[in-house]
Amino acid sequence: MTSILITGGAGFIGSHTALVLLEAGHSLVVLDNFANSSPESLRRLLELAGPDAEARLTVATGDIRIRDDLERAFAAAPAGQPIEAVIHFAGLKAVGESVQHPLRYWDVNLGGSRQLLAAMQAQGCRTLVFSSSATLYGMPEQVPIPETAPIRPINPYGHSKAAVEQLLDDLSASEAGWRIARLRYFNPVGAHPSGRIGEDPRGIPNNLFPFVSQVAVGRRERLQVFGGDWPTADGSGVRDYIHVMDLAEGHRAALDTLLSEEPQLLTLNLGSGQGHSVLEVVAAFASASGCPVPYELVARRPGDAASSVADPALAAQRLGCRTRRGLAEMCRDGWAWQSANPNGYGTANPLEGGG
Ligand SMILES: NC(=O)c1ccc[n+]([C@@H]2O[C@H](COP(=O)([O-])OP(=O)(O)OC[C@H]3O[C@@H](n4cnc5c(N)ncnc54)[C@H](O)[C@@H]3O)[C@@H](O)[C@H]2O)c1
Structure with missing residues (x-):
């Protein structure tokens, strides 16, 4: 059993990872200010993790x-x-918000990471798994994208992630003993298959999947598809989606790798290696939910790429695991969450007995 601090553990990816780690027998401390999450996610993941888990989770x-x-x-x-x-x-x-509020993004993403690393150093804790992003690759020249592709972010969010990656480079070069994994996520989607925990974005979703599921459940009228004239099979943009449970299991594997090997700085893509177009996702979601997903084709957005797909070979080799869940499961589980919680955690009924 390992004691692990999870910052942002109440959020979308954090809550699913916390569940996987509790199920693996670890003890967790979740540090979260609930700026973009609800303590309800922690209550529910404890239910899923079983009766002995409560003693191993501190908030x-x-x-x-x-x-x-x-x-x-x-x-x-x-x-x-x-x-x-x-x-x-x-x-x-x-x-989009990062373009409007760059100071906020640099403050939380870079300033917060710097403060965390200083605290780790003071505590003598030198093992870190960091949430990086495929946003770093900007407009990729080569698809599938290997980890060696140039880092060329094109927005403040991506710049702040690139700066943290650089800081981690500098830190591990400055002092022996750091064990660091920088995990570059592609597009995490779906939910725990129980539908009890999932993604609960505030306001208008920025990402395709939560938008599509909110259209299917009737919360939004229709989806706008940005560009129907990309050089792809059906003209809509192609992305690499990874089921959030595969991503959560990837974190457990990354942690096991760091703790069992010599100190190192690992940089890995976490994606499925499969590209799916926007229109494919719309059709798959409509089929999983049995609900229509009306959409309209509109102009391309500046800064979007035709296609972004991970080369997942290095992660498979270093972590000894591959993604297991495909688009149909992403839609099925995303729908299980969305249909049972049409307004996210906001619909939680405090009188509900079993959660
Ligand atoms: N979801 C994606 O598409 C995606 C893709 C690539 C990378 N990432 C990265 O993965 C990480 C997790 O993403 P997510 O989708 O789970 O997001 P999320 O917003 O659901 O989770 C982030 C959590 O961090 C908490 N938080 C925010 N600011 C904080 C602060 N100053 N102090 C303490 N807690 C704070 C929020 O309340 C939330 O619980 C983020 O760093 C994100 O940049 C996400």
Whole structure:
């Protein structure tokens, strides 16, 4: 059993990863300020993890930018089991918002990461899994995209992630003993198959999948498809989607790899290696949900690429695991979540017995 600090553990990817780690027997401290999540996700993942899990999950409400909050989170580990590793999900992730509020993005994503790393150093904890993003690759020249592709982000969100990656490079070069995995996610989608936890974006979703599922459930009228004239099979943009449970299992594998090997800096793509077009996703979601997904084709958005798909070979080799769930399961599980929780965690009924 390992004691792990998870920043942003109440969020979409964090909650699914926390569940996988609890099921693997680890002890967790979740540090989250609930800026983009609800404590309800933690209550529900505990239900899913079974009766003995509650004693292994501590919630520290706080902000990664505040040193005292970080110290409190490290101190919340069970007696005799200091935090051995950190999985760092906390951050802001909306590309459009980052263009409007760059200071906020640099503050939380870079400033928060810097503060966290300083706290880790002070605590003698040098094992970190960091949530990076395929956004770093900007407009890719080569698809599938290998980890060696140039880092050329084209928005403040991507710049802030690239800056943290650079900081991690500098840190691991400055001092022996750091074990760091920079995981570059492609497009995480879907939900736990129970439909009890899932993605609960505030306001208008930025990403295709939550938008499509909100159209299917009747919360939004129709989807706008940006560009029907891309050089792809059906003219709509192609992306690499990864089921959030595959992503969560990838974090467990990354942590196991870091803890069992010599100190290192690992940089890995986490994607399925399969591209799906927007129109394919619309059709698959309509079929999984049995609900129509009306859409209209509109002009391309500046900054979008025709196709972005991971080369997942290095991750498969270094982590010894591959993604297992395809588009049909992503849609099935995403729909299980959306249809049972049409307004996300906001619909939680406090009187509901079994959660
Ligand atoms: N979801 C994606 O499409 C995607 C793709 C690539 C990378 N990522 C990265 O993965 C990470 C997790 O993404 P997610 O989709 O789960 O997002 P999310 O918004 O659901 O989760 C982030 C969590 O961090 C918390 N948080 C935000 N600012 C904080 C702060 N200052 N202090 C403490 N907690 C704070 C939020 O309340 C939330 O619970 C992010 O770093 C994101 O940039 C996400």
